[in-house]
Amino acid sequence: MKNYNITYKPFGSSAILVEWPAEINETILLDILAFKDQLSEMELEDMIVGYCSLTVIFLTPISDFKKRKKQLQHLYTSRKAVKFSNRKIWEIPVFYGIENTDLLEFSKAKGISVESIIEKHSSTKYLVYFLGFQPGFMYLGGLDQDLHHPRRGNPKVVPKGSVAIGGSQTGIYPFESIGGWNVIGQSPVQLFDPNQDVPCKMKSGDYVKFVPITKSEYDKILGGVKLKSIAL
């Protein structure tokens, strides 16, 4: 494995920030995840994955930074590549609609037809870099350049389940939020369920694919499967 030139910085009394070159790409992400796997043998409070960083939070204050750094450096060199079998592609159904979304406005502003936007948005495999911002919110990479579009100037309420585009990013909102992203569709699936031991199935290093569905399919998934009854 290629060893990156990574740096170690103290981050408060109990954490160390490990940084890779400031680029967004899959090779760096996989290197971060390989390091993270290697660190899982240590007793830690938490590890936070960023685009090109790993924040390692220890359970107690660091008394000897140099010693800790050496320990981390050693573990970095002994890391093993992330197994492909541990990574998944998730298909997420999306109802791309012009009602209650910014899709029409987005289409006009970009000069691309609604159909073509849906086609471009749903034909890409997006890499899950990490989760943050909201519980279950995935930072996705791989949005088609043709679909890059600035955030709206006037932030508004973005409903739960919204699939949206902001700048060069696309994402799904697990919770209602206020934001400037351009909403292009709605997903009926619950991405985040705190009642499960694993509250969100998608993880860093997985892929997400959006699958277009119709309004009736959307309603069906949202409502669950209901028993049919006919009046006597």
Place this chain on the structure above:
Amino acid sequence: MIEVLHSGIYLSVQDLGRKGMSSFGISRGGAMDFHSYSLANSIIGNDQNDACLEITFGGGKFLFKNETQICLTGADFNPMINGDAIEMNELIQIIEGDMLSFGKRKRGVYTYIGVKGGIQSDKLLNSRSQCKQITAKFRLEKGDYISFDYGNNVSVEANFQLDNVDVFDGNRMDCYPGPEFHLLNDDQKRQLTKPFRLSKSCNRIGVVLEEEIPNDFPQQLSSGVIPGTVQLTPSGKLIVLMRDCQTTGGYPRILQLDDFSVNKLSQKFTDDYIRFSLVKQNI
């Protein structure tokens, strides 16, 4: 059981929060002032992670349906049992029918009510801490009943050590240079030594400060943030992240408060002044 007769502006159950959940985008959360929270448990003889009630800015009225022992720590809002003043930071015997209420503010923001054996609300992801987007209810309301577990925990001595420190001692916030401290020029560093005033925006997520530090720093690629991280926004505002903050952020992290100063800051209020004091780090 405890019946909530009045909740005040924001009443919640808190413990030490959820560790190790950042991969789901879940922050640790937990008591805003870990020190006062732990003090309540230590005086009662509870475990360190036994849940307490956290009252935000006083108010709150509680009816005890069973005998127990409690301890109030943190913000002092002149607590009373059945109208008679009681002490903060002391073990208080409660009998069935006792009513706990509060008066005028003396100091602080977050008050903790520790109860013998701890609050027994449902655990979710290994914690009883209520939090927006995680627990079904993020706070308690009038009419809610809170159960506690009397008799289950008989130890009288705390099984953990607390430093003998005072969260209400002064305005100095000890901090370390943050990961992007190097972006600051000498003038900006000088501005950091001036007092900063808490704005109206202070909550469980973060504290926004009034004084600004003009800058033209670029946004960073989103990276980890933790309670006590001081972000400098493009508008020049400083945001100190608190317990319920996001797990990642893109603003330059110019300072990092030590954990005790996060507790101290949580007890400050709008218009209070704080001063950052850089601690030399042994690296």
